[in-house]
Amino acid sequence: MVFSEGLNWLQNTCVSPASLSTRPPTVAVLGATGAVGRELILLLEQRDFPSDSLKLLASPRSAGTRFTFRGESLTVEAVSEEALAGVDLVLASAGGSISRQWAPVMGAHGTLLIDNSSAFRLEPRVPLVVPEVNLAAASRHQGVIANPNCTTILLLLALAPLRRLAPLRRVVVSTYQSASGAGAQAMAELETTSRDVLQGRQPRSHVLPYPLAFNLFLHNSPLAGNGYCEEELKMLRESRKILAQPDLRLSATCVRVPVLRAHAEAVNIEFEAPVSVDAARRVLGEAPGVRIIDDWPNNRFPMPSDVTGKDPVAVGRIRQDLSNSNGLELWLCGDQIRKGAALNAVQIAEAVVRHGWLKPLSPRQPDQDAPVLQS
Ligand SMILES: NC(=O)c1ccc[n+]([C@@H]2O[C@H](COP(=O)([O-])OP(=O)(O)OC[C@H]3O[C@@H](n4cnc5c(N)ncnc54)[C@H](OP(=O)(O)O)[C@@H]3O)[C@@H](O)[C@H]2O)c1
Numbered sequence: 001m002v003f004s005e006g007l008n009w010l011q012n013t014c015v016s017p018a019s020l021s022t023r024p025p026t027v028a029v030l031g032a033t034g035a036v037g038r039e040l041i042l043l044l045e046q047r048d049f050p051s052d053s054l055k056l057l058a059s060p061r062s063a064g065t066r067f068t069f070r071g072e073s074l075t076v077e078a079v080s081e082e083a084l085a086g087v088d089l090v091l092a093s094a095g096g097s098i099s100r101q102w103a104p105v106m107g108a109h110g111t112l113l114i115d116n117s118s119a120f121r122l123e124p125r126v127p128l129v130v131p132e133v134n135l136a137a138a139s140r141h142q143g144v145i146a147n148p149n150c151t152t153i154l155l156l157l158a159l160a161p162l163r164r165l166a167p168l169r170r171v172v173v174s175t176y177q178s179a180s181g182a183g184a185q186a187m188a189e190l191e192t193t194s195r196d197v198l199q200g201r202q203p204r205s206h207v208l209p210y211p212l213a214f215n216l217f218l219h220n221s222p223l224a225g226n227g228y229c230e231e232e233l234k235m236l237r238e239s240r241k242i243l244a245q246p247d248l249r250l251s252a253t254c255v256r257v258p259v260l261r262a263h264a265e266a267v268n269i270e271f272e273a274p275v276s277v278d279a280a281r282r283v284l285g286e287a288p289g290v291r292i293i294d295d296w297p298n299n300r301f302p303m304p305s306d307v308t309g310k311d312p313v314a315v316g317r318i319r320q321d322l323s324n325s326n327g328l329e330l331w332l333c334g335d336q337i338r339k340g341a342a343l344n345a346v347q348i349a350e351a352v353v354r355h356g357w358l359k360p361l362s363p364r365q366p367d368q369d370a371p372v373l374q375s
Helices: 003-007 035-046 096-109 131-140 150-162 184-198 230-243 277-286 338-355
Strands: 026-030 053-058 066-069 072-078 089-092 112-115 144-146 168-177 249-256 263-271 290-292 313-320 327-334
Touching: 026 035, 026 096, 035 053, 035 066, 035 184, 035 338, 053 066, 089 096, 089 338, 096 112, 112 338, 131 150, 131 230, 131 338, 150 168, 150 230, 150 263, 150 277, 150 290, 150 313, 150 327, 150 338, 168 230, 230 249, 277 290, 277 313, 277 327, 327 338
Parallel strands: 026 053, 026 089, 053 072, 089 112, 112 144, 168 249, 290 313
Antiparallel strands: 066 072, 168 263, 263 327, 313 327
């Protein structure tokens, strides 16, 4: 099936949001038992998301698992057409094939899907949203809003404010990606293989392609014919779409490192004109979702442990590129389960509810030009 043909189920009917304005939405987390799913449940509770009820969905393997939400014990159900009936909003983190499988059912029910997988990200009719950068795009959804790749979200929280100082010409980025980026089982495998190495046993991997303990390897997503892997190409293509800059030049090298949770990125940015370190630090210091850790006297810059379980992306070591008068170098760290996935999705959901965008807007309504997220 040609990819775009698979989107014929996108909602064509325009429903007034008025019917929903009188009650909070019913919400489901699809992939509730996974690394991102568990964080979604946590965030919905921590941020007091205005939901009428919450359903937890996963595969039949984990049906019956129980989670506590707002003091109530909820049971995970196997995803099914029946389980999805009556749900207004699905936050999905069960992988691309599962999203592709169930999105048409959600479309038929008029359910909005906010999807963490890569299934629909580059589809022109699907908004790809980082709320601090392009929230208004979410208002134009037709039943699906895509959450970008985690490394892309973290990168764009820094790039978007900086490009207000001068247009971006080229970005070269190297990522240091934690085990959690590959899911809950990869985190468990890093713990097991670390114990194996420390106790003198031969570490064996089943989830990741190689043992990650005391090791690192290039990202294991499939290689394209041009020498880049899929993860690296996602950073290029998704950044272009979110920034609405189709000519952006970006080259990425993605590496898996033996960190449990939170990714880091070394970023070289070439602008169309010189940008001073002071101006960059000022703009980033004011940027929503960004925290500066730039303690030069103590040689103390962002680390994964600074951002684990935290919302903001930490940026530091902002410096002039000695090889390029239009260039800056910086280093950033972000919890990619949180801001790189679950938090970003929940922020989109919050905005959707706040602005009455749960159902596709009628073409007769003027497009709501919402501001980007400010806090
Ligand atoms: N981890 C990250 O940092 C990150 C960041 C951005 C985006 N994402 C994306 O988010 C998605 C989930 O990632 P993750 O790291 O949370 O993975 P994970 O820890 O492996 O969790 C996968 C989830 O999907 C469920 N699932 C698997 N097969 C299913 C099926 N046939 N039907 C229904 N549910 C099924 C699993 O349920 P069971 O317990 O029943 O198997 C589990 O809840 C992926 O698309 C990933 O690319 C992840």
